[in-house]
Amino acid sequence: xDMNQYLSMFIxxxxxxxxxxxxxxxxxxxxxEDLGIVQVIFRSAHTLKGMAATMGFEDLxxxxxxxxxxxxxxRNEKLKMQDFIFDTLFKSLDxxxxxxxxxxxxxxxxxxxxxxxxxxxxxxxxEWTGGNAPAADANQSPNTSTPSAVELDEFQYSVxxxxxxxxxxxxxxxxLVSEQSQLKGVRAYMVFDLLERSGxxxxxxxxxxxxxxxxxxxxxxxxYITTKEAQExxxxxxxxxxxxxxxxxxxxxxTLQQMTNQAAAAVExxxxxxxxxxxxxxxxxxSSKDEAKPVASKPAPPKQAAAPSRTIRVDIERLDVLMNLxxxxxxxxxxxxxxxxxxxxxxxxxxxxxxxxVSTDLQNIVLKLRMVPVDTVFNRFPRMIxxxxxxxxxxxxxxxxxxxxxxxxxxxxxxxxxLVHLLRNAVDHGVESIAERVxxxxxxxxxxxxxxxxxxxxxxxxxxxxxxGIYRDNLLKTAVKRxxxxxxxxxxxxxxxxxxxxxxxxxSTADKISDIxxxxxxxxxxxxxxxxxxxxxxxxxxxxxxTNFSVQLPLTLSIIAAMLVRLGxxxxxxPLSSIVxxxxxxxxxxxxxxxxxxxxxxxxxxxxxSLSEVFGVPDFNDADEQETxxxxxxxxxxxxxxxxxxxIGQSEIVLKSMGTYLPSIExxxxxxxxxxxxxxxILDPNAFIK
Amino acid sequence: MEEELKVIVFKLGSEEYGIEVDKVQTIExxxxxxxxxxxxxxxxxxxxxxxxxxxxxxxxxxxxxxESEYTDQTRIVIVGVDDMQVGFIVDSANDVIDIKRxxxxxxxxVVGGVKARYLRGVAKLEDSRLLIMLNLHEVLNKSEIVQxxxxxx
Numbered sequence: 001x002d003m004n005q006y007l008s009m010f011i012x013x014x015x016x017x018x019x020x021x022x023x024x025x026x027x028x029x030x031x032x033e034d035l036g037i038v039q040v041i042f043r044s045a046h047t048l049k050g051m052a053a054t055m056g057f058e059d060l061x062x063x064x065x066x067x068x069x070x071x072x073x074x075r076n077e078k079l080k081m082q083d084f085i086f087d088t089l090f091k092s093l094d095x096x097x098x099x100x101x102x103x104x105x106x107x108x109x110x111x112x113x114x115x116x117x118x119x120x121x122x123x124x125x126x127e128w129t130g131g132n133a134p135a136a137d138a139n140q141s142p143n144t145s146t147p148s149a150v151e152l153d154e155f156q157y158s159v160x161x162x163x164x165x166x167x168x169x170x171x172x173x174x175x176l177v178s179e180q181s182q183l184k185g186v187r188a189y190m191v192f193d194l195l196e197r198s199g200x201x202x203x204x205x206x207x208x209x210x211x212x213x214x215x216x217x218x219x220x221x222x223x224y225i226t227t228k229e230a231q232e233x234x235x236x237x238x239x240x241x242x243x244x245x246x247x248x249x250x251x252x253x254x255t256l257q258q259m260t261n262q263a264a265a266a267v268e269x270x271x272x273x274x275x276x277x278x279x280x281x282x283x284x285x286x287s288s289k290d291e292a293k294p295v296a297s298k299p300a301p302p303k304q305a306a307a308p309s310r311t312i313r314v315d316i317e318r319l320d321v322l323m324n325l326x327x328x329x330x331x332x333x334x335x336x337x338x339x340x341x342x343x344x345x346x347x348x349x350x351x352x353x354x355x356x357x358v359s360t361d362l363q364n365i366v367l368k369l370r371m372v373p374v375d376t377v378f379n380r381f382p383r384m385i386x387x388x389x390x391x392x393x394x395x396x397x398x399x400x401x402x403x404x405x406x407x408x409x410x411x412x413x414x415x416x417x418x419l420v421h422l423l424r425n426a427v428d429h430g431v432e433s434i435a436e437r438v439x440x441x442x443x444x445x446x447x448x449x450x451x452x453x454x455x456x457x458x459x460x461x462x463x464x465x466x467x468x469g470i471y472r473d474n475l476l477k478t479a480v481k482r483x484x485x486x487x488x489x490x491x492x493x494x495x496x497x498x499x500x501x502x503x504x505x506x507x508s509t510a511d512k513i514s515d516i517x518x519x520x521x522x523x524x525x526x527x528x529x530x531x532x533x534x535x536x537x538x539x540x541x542x543x544x545x546x547t548n549f550s551v552q553l554p555l556t557l558s559i560i561a562a563m564l565v566r567l568g569x570x571x572x573x574x575p576l577s578s579i580v581x582x583x584x585x586x587x588x589x590x591x592x593x594x595x596x597x598x599x600x601x602x603x604x605x606x607x608x609x610s611l612s613e614v615f616g617v618p619d620f621n622d623a624d625e626q627e628t629x630x631x632x633x634x635x636x637x638x639x640x641x642x643x644x645x646x647x648i649g650q651s652e653i654v655l656k657s658m659g660t661y662l663p664s665i666e667x668x669x670x671x672x673x674x675x676x677x678x679x680x681x682i683l684d685p686n687a688f689i690k
Numbered sequence: 691m692e693e694e695l696k697v698i699v700f701k702l703g704s705e706e707y708g709i710e711v712d713k714v715q716t717i718e719x720x721x722x723x724x725x726x727x728x729x730x731x732x733x734x735x736x737x738x739x740x741x742x743x744x745x746x747x748x749x750x751x752x753x754x755x756x757e758s759e760y761t762d763q764t765r766i767v768i769v770g771v772d773d774m775q776v777g778f779i780v781d782s783a784n785d786v787i788d789i790k791r792x793x794x795x796x797x798x799x800v801v802g803g804v805k806a807r808y809l810r811g812v813a814k815l816e817d818s819r820l821l822i823m824l825n826l827h828e829v830l831n832k833s834e835i836v837q838x839x840x841x842x843x
Contacts (some may be wrong), residue, residue: 328741570725615727656743658726658736661776661830665728671736671743679724679738 007103010055012313014100017048021093022383025086029386032081035074042071048096053217057109060099066120067092073124088119090383156203156223157256163225164253171230172259173237174221174247181242185214190240195233199226218244316409319370326366327559327654333359334651334675363559363652371406374452374461377416378403381423381450388427395434395445396427402452407459411553414533415461418526422463422549423448425523430465430547440544442466458535458577459555464548470541472498479504496637499539503527531686534575534669536636560655562672564648564680565631567612568620571680572644573653573672578685580632580639582647587626599641601632606639609688614667620645633685640689651675655682693791697813699821700767700783702750703758707780708789708813708821709769717783718766737766737777744768746777752829753808771826787821789813794823 021044028037049064067089073079095113103109160170175191177184188211195201204211204222211220226233230248237246251259333356340352378400389396407415431437431446438444449464475498476490484504485493493501505524530537535553554560554577562573563582589599590608597608608630612621622628622643630641653672669684697708698717716739723735723746732751736743746766750757763782768775794811808828813821 324741331741617727618725658743659745659776660774661745662726662729662733662736665726667728668726671724673738673741673743677738678722679736679743681724681726681736 006055008315009313010051011100011104013051014048014096014103017044017051018093018097018100019379020044021048023379025089025093026382026386028081029086035077038071038075038081042068042075045071052109057099057103059111059113060096060103060109063092063096063099063113063117066117066124069124070120079123079126085123088116088123090387092116092120159202160223160225160251160256161253164251164256168225169227169230170251170256171224171226171233172221172249172251173224173233174219174249175237175243176219176245178242178244179218181218184216184218185212187240187242188212188216188220191237191243191246194236194240195222195224195226198228198233199224314369319409322366323370326363327656329359330363330559330652330654331673331675331677335677336675338675367408367555367559370409372409372412373404373406374412374415374459375403377412377419378450378452380416381419384420385423385427385448388424392428393433394427394431396431397445397447398450399447400450405452405454405459407553408555411459411533411555414529415551415553418529418537418551419450419461419463421523421526422551423450426463426465426467426547426549430467430469432468436468440468459553461551461553462548463551464546466546469543469545469547470499470502470539471543475499475501496538496540499541502539503537534577536686538636559652562651562653562682563631564651564653564674565629565644566646566648567615567617567644570615570617570620571648571674571678572611573651573680573682574631574633574642574685575669575682576650578633578635580634582629582631583641584627585630585641587628590628599630601639601641604639606632606641607689608641608643610643611683612643612645614688633688635686635689638689640685642683642685642688653680653682694788695791695794697787697789697821697823698767698783699785699787700765700778700780702753702755702781706819706821708787708823709767709826711786713769713771713826715768715770715775718768718777720760720764720766720779734779739768739775739777742775744775744777746779749778749780749829752778769826769830771830774830776830787815789815789821 021041024037024041024044028034028041031037045064045068049061049068052058052060052064070079070085070089074081074085079085092113095111095116099109099111102111164170173195175188177187181187192201192204192208192211201208202223202225204220206216206220210216224233230250234246234248237243237248249255333352336352337356340349381400382398385396385398426448427446431448432440432442434444437446447466449462451460451462451464453460472495476485476493479485479498479501480487480490484501490498503523503526527537530551530553533553535551537549537551539547539549541547561576563576563579565572565574583601585599585608591598591600591605593605597610598605599608600606610622611617613623622645625645628643629645629647630643631647632639632641651674653674655670656672658671667684667687668681670682671679672682674680696711698711698714699706699708701707718737718739721737723737725735726733726745732748734746734748734751736745748757758781760779761781765780765783766777767780767783768777793815794813796811808825810823810825813823815821
């Protein structure tokens with residue numbers, strides 16, 4: 001069977017499972033007694049194992065299997081969750097994630113996880129230091145990897161028990177059929193045939209009927225009464241072709257009892273049939289031998305997915321194609337609108353007006369299709385904060401609000417790294433150590449708020465900590481030391497300006513640069529990344545109380561509202577989001593202040609920029625005009641006036657890349673195609689305000 | 691075995707140049723070009739090629755030849771190399787010919803003032819025409835643009 005067609009589905013679903021595993025593990029860590037969560041985790045791991053095995057990713061399957069074994073002991077109260085176990089399980093999750101990533105990248109999902117497996121094995125066998133031994137024992141054989149055991153009812157148990165008492169050999173046999181085997185059922189039959197010639201099979205798992213119908217993965221196990229030697233039987237079974245391994249263990253009364261106890265608990269663990277989710281037992285806390293019968297039931301789906309899903313997964317590339325086609329349509333619409341107004345034909349105008357309305361609705365829908373909740377980025381943070389807090393020996397409570405806020409897919413893809421950086425920064429440098437917090441009269445547990453919310457045409461993401469905040473003097477001292485500003489410059493700066501120094505390249509207030517983050521180390525990268533997305537980041541801090549990083553992001557990157565302006569024969573588009581207003585100024589209002597042109601605008605002086613000069617426009621210069629149109633643009637709190645010749649009007653424009661050949665040009669963020677087919681360049685107002 | 695190569699032939703001044711046909715996406719007549727400020731002088735701007743914005747360079751300017759007026763014969767040859775699309779403005783382009791691979795000689799040190807490394811070779815054609823084969827990777831070398839820019843800028 002060609003598995004490739006299922007690969008992307010497998011990857012998606014594996015990621016979902018890993019995410020849910022991570023989330024639930026975190027929950028469990030906060031509430032280690034809650035066996036309900038363990039059940040959910042176990043099922044998730046189990047499904048993942050089944051999927052991986054079906055797809056042939058053996059390493060992935062076997063690691064999940066190991067985790068499952070440990071989880072199984074936990075949910076049957078044979079093992080208590082402890083830090084070491086949590087750490088090992090988290091490590092396993094990381095390893096699984098790496099494997100899935102490798103598979104995503106076209107790899108085989110292979111990874112060296114021997115140390116993790118060893119830890120898991122140790123936990124399973126109760127050999128790890130500092131823990132109470134789990135009840136499960138590794139008595140079956142030294143190389144046992146699966147504590148697969150078969151559940152026996154009382155009758156079968158007594159039969160076996162008696163047989164042992166009467167001096168018969170009671171054997172527990174586990175057979176693994178070769179992976180390549182085409183006819184597993186036949187191989188199994190041959191094993192049974194061989195066994196029945198010299199003894200009696202008391203119980204097999206899966207049942208004989210299931211085995212005959214090939215309803216088993218690759219292995220099956222059975223209890224067997226015979227007079228023959230274990231070794232002899234093992235040899236006999238192995239002589240059947242396509243049998244990969246056969247484990248034959250002779251039982252005495254004691255081991256038999258142990259195994260049956262264990263089996264009652266672990267019955268559904270061992271190699272459940274594929275598809276995996278089907279054979280999950282509904283073990284509850286008070287599960288006893290009798291109640292723990294395997295019940296073929298669908299595992300309770302994770303909480304969020306309780307209602308049947310009404311969504312489909314769509315390849316993002318198809319959405320991109322749709323988006324491109326749609327932008328073509330928008331360009332034609334502008335063209336039609338222009339033609340209609342030129343020809344003055346009423347019918348044509350009406351039709352075009354209708355077309356415009358429809359395409360506006362269509363545009364909203366297409367854009368909505370690309371909207372993804374920030375949840376997809378946020379959900380990896382709890383885990384990250386947990387690990388960070390552990391490494392730094394701090395107590396951190398991460399409070400996430402507004403995770404359902406939606407952002408364009410292209411923005412989502414880019415925003416993860418900057419947020420990671422800001423969060424690390426907040427944990428590492430924002431929140432104080434426990435001792436410091438206690439000394440400052442704060443609760444031991446630091447709080448980091450991660451908030452997302454809509455506001456107008458923007459989405460804000462805020463990262464707020466209740467840590468020590470930023471001290472102006474410390475920051476300035478470092479800035480001067482690092483040569484970012486001079487002492488005189490610094491003295492004149494407002495508090496906000498001083499805070500912004502954190503984003504200056506090559507700046508760090510951390511005396512020691514830790515491997516986690518340095519406030520400033522790389523914050524300039526964060527800033528430039530966010531700016532490149534058309535966003536902005538600001539800092540507010542109250543010394544002693546905490547710091548708030550506020551990231552402002554555009555809702556979408558591909559279609560924006562813009563004001564078209566003309567300079568001579570050239571047209572430019574100015575994103576509406578950064579325009580404060582437009583105005584006309586007289587030449588004499590433009591003043592020269594210390595070599596800089598400024599104008600008075602709403603009682604404050606703002607810089608006046610001659611676009612024709614900056615861009616070297618050949619056929620227009622605002623210096624020749626008595627009256628000049630200006631566009632007042634904003635970057636954060638600061639304003640500037642840009643002189644143009646004429647306003648053309650507002651228009652929806654589709655952002656187009658200018659290709660990779662041209663180097664990036666300061667002041668230009670891209671190009672768009674106007675209704676008349678002409679290319680207009682899009683201004684990057686951020687570049688005009690330094 | 692003699693391997694044949696299909697080549698688009700275009701002219702700059704009196705010289706004839708060739709580009710392998712598989713590198714050429716289309717040949718367009720002159721169209722409105724939007725100037726891009728603060729770029730090198732031979733970068734004429736960007737055009738709208740059926741919805742795609744493509745930078746256009748004047749090949750004369752690229753080769754430091756004197757630029758000339760655009761005429762009816764002026765063409766924009768759109769080439770694609772490594773996912774990069776660029777339009778070349780050339781004096782005329784109207785021929786596709788087959789040449790034999792072994793008819794291409796390595797370029798002599800200096801040919802028509804064009805820096806030798808832009809050239810892949812010179813092909814001798816039957817009626818003693820000489821065809822200069824372009825090395826597109828060098829012509830579109832971005833690191834050189836950045837260098838030039840820092841000198842000019």
